[in-house]
Amino acid sequence: MDLGLNGRKALVCGASEGIGYAAAKLLASEGVNLVLVARNEEKLEGAAAALKDLHAVNVDYVAADLGHKEERAKVLSYCSDPDILIHNGGWPRTERDFRKWSNDDWLRALDLMMLSPIELITGVIDGMAERKFGRIVAVTSRFVKEPSAELALSTSPRLGLSGFITGVARKYAAHNVTLNTALPGIIATETQFQHGRDLAEAAGKSFDQIWAERSSTNSANRFATPEEFASLCVFLCSAHSGFLTGQHILSDGAGYPGVF
Incomplete structure (x- = not known):
């Protein structure tokens, strides 16, 4: 299937490996020009070179830690006009006992997993609306639908992001700008x-x-392989998904025990 993306421009976060790289590779195969973002510049450089070798698209990159506001501003100054934004970030690695989390732990988690995607979305969405095309996908987690106390430090900001995504999706749907989250189960990264x-x-x-x-x-x-999950993200970025917005889509091999 031709996804109708040839010549578009995508900003892909967490793109040096894993899900982010797999998504970037699939987008490049559709003729999408890329701006890759990750913390490790050496890995980014290698990822960009590999993608250029595979596909005849432009591939640029920005080394940035999206857990910091000034780094997010750097990314937006470099790429303020993408047609596609895939936000795929890390999570706080800390003690699993919620009773031991400090206020600083909570603030870092909120900054990384809620404010980071919100700021990037806010920085690019009006341009998408003006151009009458935009696709935004935030990668969250299956634990958004099946929370656990041990992972609440990451799940709570992601739930806040999910509410933001659904609310903003309603405002921009008439402009052919969609916003969705993709929830991975266990992925072999x-x-x-x-x-x-x-x-x-x-x-x-x-x-x-x-x-x-x-x-x-x-x-x-x-x-799942990273490519299997990335294929969901990339379909959500396609020209065929314009009526699919404000949704939170789980890909977990039927691991979730519920219905909705």
């Missing part, structure tokens, strides 16, 4: 591989045991 190694060490088990145990948490009995 380097972050998950490292998490598996950490869990294996803590539990005194092999990595393969831990990987199999975690795979069994969904009905597909496996981790």
Whole structure:
């Protein structure tokens, strides 16, 4: 399927590896010019070079930590007019006991996972509306639909972002600008591989045991590939998805136990 994106411009965050890189690669295959964002400049440079080798598109990059306001401003000054924004960020790595989270922990989490995408969206959405085309996708988490106390530091800001996305989507739908969130289950990224190694060490088990145990948490009995999840994000960016907006779409191999 031709996604109708040839010649468009996308700002893709967290794009040096994993889901972000997979999304950038799929967009490039559709003829989309790219601005990649991630913290590690060396990895970004390598990702940009690889994408240029694969596809005849323009690929630029900005090394920035989106957990800081001044870094977000740097990204917007470099790329203020994308047709597509995919926000894919990190999460706070801290103590899992919510009773030990400090006010500073909460502020950092809010800055990284709620204010970061909100500021980027605010900075680009009016230009999208003027051009009568815009696609915004924020990658959140399956735990938005299935919260746990241990992950509330990341889930709570993401729930706030989800409310913002739905509200703003209603305001811009008539301008052919869509906003959605994509909720991943377990995805076979380097972050998950490292998490598996950490869990294996803590539990005194092999990595393969831990990987199999975690795979069994969904009905597909496996981790998704980054490309599988990225394909959802990229379809939400397509010319065919103009009536699909304000939604929070889960891709987790039927791991979620509910209906809605």
